[in-house]
Amino acid sequence: MIVTFPHMGNMHIAIKALMAGLKLEVIPPPPISKRTFELGIKNSPEFVCMPLKINLGNFIEALEKGADTIVMAGGWGPCRFGYYAQVEKEILEGMGYQFKMIVLEAPDSRIYDLVQQLKSLGENVSLWEAIKAIKYGWSKLNALEAVERSFDYYLPRARNQKRVEEIYDAASVSIDLAGSKTEAREAAWEAIRAMNCLELDSNQPLKIGLVGEIYTMLEPAANYDIFRLLGRMGVEVSRSTYLTEWINDHLMGGLVKKSTRKNLVACAKPYLNYEVGGHGLETVGNTVNYARQKYDGIIQIGPLTCMPEIVAQSILPRISEDEGVPCMTLWFDELTGTAGLNTRLEAFVDMLYRQKIRQTKNIKEA
Amino acid sequence: MRVGIPRGLFFHYYYPLWKTFFEDLGAEVITSLPTNRQTIEMGISSAVDEACFPIKVYYGHVRELCLGSLDYIFIPRLVSVETRSYICPKFMGLPDMIKACLPDLPPVIDMTVDVSKNDRMMVKEIARVGGLFCSRTKIIMEAYKHGQNELRKCRRFCIDQYNMSEAIRIWEGEQIPQPGDGDLNIGVLGHGYSVYDSKISMNLIERLRTMGCRVQVVETLDRGAIENCAATIPKRVFWTLGRKNVGAALYMEEQRGIDGIIYMACFGCGPDSMIGEIIERKVKSKPFMLLTIDEHTGEAGMVTRLEAFCDMLRRRRDLKSDSYISAHG
Numbered sequence: 001m002i003v004t005f006p007h008m009g010n011m012h013i014a015i016k017a018l019m020a021g022l023k024l025e026v027i028p029p030p031p032i033s034k035r036t037f038e039l040g041i042k043n044s045p046e047f048v049c050m051p052l053k054i055n056l057g058n059f060i061e062a063l064e065k066g067a068d069t070i071v072m073a074g075g076w077g078p079c080r081f082g083y084y085a086q087v088e089k090e091i092l093e094g095m096g097y098q099f100k101m102i103v104l105e106a107p108d109s110r111i112y113d114l115v116q117q118l119k120s121l122g123e124n125v126s127l128w129e130a131i132k133a134i135k136y137g138w139s140k141l142n143a144l145e146a147v148e149r150s151f152d153y154y155l156p157r158a159r160n161q162k163r164v165e166e167i168y169d170a171a172s173v174s175i176d177l178a179g180s181k182t183e184a185r186e187a188a189w190e191a192i193r194a195m196n197c198l199e200l201d202s203n204q205p206l207k208i209g210l211v212g213e214i215y216t217m218l219e220p221a222a223n224y225d226i227f228r229l230l231g232r233m234g235v236e237v238s239r240s241t242y243l244t245e246w247i248n249d250h251l252m253g254g255l256v257k258k259s260t261r262k263n264l265v266a267c268a269k270p271y272l273n274y275e276v277g278g279h280g281l282e283t284v285g286n287t288v289n290y291a292r293q294k295y296d297g298i299i300q301i302g303p304l305t306c307m308p309e310i311v312a313q314s315i316l317p318r319i320s321e322d323e324g325v326p327c328m329t330l331w332f333d334e335l336t337g338t339a340g341l342n343t344r345l346e347a348f349v350d351m352l353y354r355q356k357i358r359q360t361k362n363i364k365e366a
Numbered sequence: 367m368r369v370g371i372p373r374g375l376f377f378h379y380y381y382p383l384w385k386t387f388f389e390d391l392g393a394e395v396i397t398s399l400p401t402n403r404q405t406i407e408m409g410i411s412s413a414v415d416e417a418c419f420p421i422k423v424y425y426g427h428v429r430e431l432c433l434g435s436l437d438y439i440f441i442p443r444l445v446s447v448e449t450r451s452y453i454c455p456k457f458m459g460l461p462d463m464i465k466a467c468l469p470d471l472p473p474v475i476d477m478t479v480d481v482s483k484n485d486r487m488m489v490k491e492i493a494r495v496g497g498l499f500c501s502r503t504k505i506i507m508e509a510y511k512h513g514q515n516e517l518r519k520c521r522r523f524c525i526d527q528y529n530m531s532e533a534i535r536i537w538e539g540e541q542i543p544q545p546g547d548g549d550l551n552i553g554v555l556g557h558g559y560s561v562y563d564s565k566i567s568m569n570l571i572e573r574l575r576t577m578g579c580r581v582q583v584v585e586t587l588d589r590g591a592i593e594n595c596a597a598t599i600p601k602r603v604f605w606t607l608g609r610k611n612v613g614a615a616l617y618m619e620e621q622r623g624i625d626g627i628i629y630m631a632c633f634g635c636g637p638d639s640m641i642g643e644i645i646e647r648k649v650k651s652k653p654f655m656l657l658t659i660d661e662h663t664g665e666a667g668m669v670t671r672l673e674a675f676c677d678m679l680r681r682r683r684d685l686k687s688d689s690y691i692s693a694h695g
Contacts (some may be wrong), residue, residue, distance in 0.1 A: 045639050045643040046635065047639040048639040076604050077451075078605065079455060080457065083640050085598075087643055090647050091643075148445045274478065276459040277455040280455060280459060304416070305634045305636065307454060310414060312416050313416065314413070314417065314463035314466055315459075315466040320467075343607065
């Protein structure tokens with residue numbers, strides 16, 4: 001059994017560690033490239049949302065490299081993602097590939113089910129080893145996110161922005177190679193220390209909150225690396241979604257970390273009073289939350305035609321008006337030109353700068 | 367008390383129930399006009415661009431109703447109308463979307479319909495909504511029961527080849543001649559609120575009938591048989607309408623009498639993008655056509671495709687179906 005799985009940002013590093021702990025042979029799909037997009041787009045339904053197309057491209061490239069088992073997550077709606085695995089299986093089988101597909105359906109907040117599902121993947125692994133594997137993968141995720149957080153802090157502030165990006169890229173490689181939990185943690189600390197030593201600009205950067213659908217948030221190939229684009233423009237970006245938080249809220253029932261979800265649901269009222277699947281409620285809740293923390297602006301991102309995000313998008317103008325925060329929605333699809341995105345981001349950031357200058361002037365005059 | 371019910375989305379499935387319920391409680395029910403150019407334009411200008419066409423049209427209906435004087439407007443939040451199934455995320459946020467986009471609304475009755483686990487919440491919501499008009503729970507529950515009976519009565523009209531919108535018109539007392547027999551028998555699938563709305567679907571069903579086709583829709587088929595066929599799919603489809611469409615497509619494929627299947631999808635509709643693909647892959651022995659609609663108004667393209675489809679079916683029938691080669695290999 002040679003296992004593969006879809007890409008989602010840095011997730012492959014953690015999954016590789018997890019699968020190694022389960023004594024499975026893994027072939028991660030090659031990094032998402034233009035070819036991945038092309039393969040995915042060519043073989044998927046036309047109007048399906050972009051993550052499915054990238055998934056499919058990943059699977060095709062991994063199967064070409066010799067994988068024979070696909071591990072995929074599932075769900076029970078109402079978002080389309082719950083049916084991804086089935087459609088992908090049909091398409092791949094239609095293309096003539098021979099493989100086995102293991103669908104991990106998100107259990108209803110019962111960690112035991114998840115452990116059992118993962119254990120079924122490991123043929124000769126005890127429950128204790130399975131838990132150890134999860135912990136190992138989890139530690140890598142945490143290490144990566146710690147680096148990401150300081151990356152988001154230092155990129156807009158550092159004089160030498162290139163250096164920040166280099167440190168980050170090097171750190172993700174060394175965390176990937178780390179053989180134990182301690183090594184992963186040390187690699188993260190080293191990167192954070194290195195960023196700490198950089199010379200900083202004295203200007204206070206703009207603060208923008210990024211909200212939206214999880215795949216677009218986490219996968220740089222799906223969002224043209226919007227975090228770097230904004231960081232280079234001197235904007236401190238807060239990510240509303242971290243994979244560890246999502247896993248904690250949805251798979252571990254909020255056991256591992258303190259969950260922020262309750263607060264988000266409370267923030268979303270009265271704008272959105274019901275769960276709408278996907279990340280719709282989180283997007284609305286996060287927007288309100290950032291607005292109340294006096295962020296300079298909010299950008300919503302999602303794949304084109306994403307249903308929960310459309311609900312959120314319809315509500316954002318109201319929040320923008322009531323809470324007094326500029327909001328912008330960006331949809332991502334298979335389009336490959338970044339000039340349009342850059343222009344829109346620059347215009348938005350310029351507008352925020354001017355607004356900020358105006359506000360500080362007013363305060364001084366008063 | 368005047369209650370407005372927009373003529374869009376699940377109006378086409380539940381109007382008799384809602385109308386009976388409100389009228390039994392002493393309210394006057396006002397509906398918007400059937401979808402027309404003005405409804406569409408009002409809808410497009412107020413909804414976000416990315417929303418699907420039927421949702422935009424619904425905005426138009428709401429705005430039209432707001433022009434008159436109303437005490438309440440009924441915009442239900444349809445989460446789930448049967449166990450462990452959903453409609454679509456947009457339906458779950460619809461009252462909130464509308465409240466955020468249209469500022470001068472009359473008080474909204476945003477009743478939450480969620481029976482995915484049990485119907486305890488549903489009973490509570492009916493009592494809450496009924497409480498706006500009447501203080502006696504018994505009368506409210508009777509009105510609801512009466513509504514359900516009326517809905518059942520209305521659905522029975524579909525056996526005579528009427529689609530759900532026509533059934534509602536008949537239920538309201540209109541006389542509609544029974545659709546005539548044609549030489550072709552075509553199954554038309556898709557979300558009822560777009561297929562049965564003659565403006566959204568560009569009059570698809572009527573057009574097919576004038577081309578000499580008998581049209582079968584989900585409601586004219588045997589419910590139990592559809593569910594049985596839908597259950598053959600490896601993973602239960604968790605969208606109510608999606609499951610019915612998949613089941614109906616598989617059922618139609620088995621029926622010798624059905625010559626071809628047309629699936630009408632909405633541009634940007636989430637479930638359609640998946641369901642259309644599944645049906646296309648499962649239905650291999652019958653001609654299948656996927657039509658995508660959005661707010662564009664050019665009808666010629668669709669007419670051409672329908673004519674071509676019908677011509678092809680007729681030729682295929684004349685050639686005897688043995689020589690047919692599946693497009694899917």
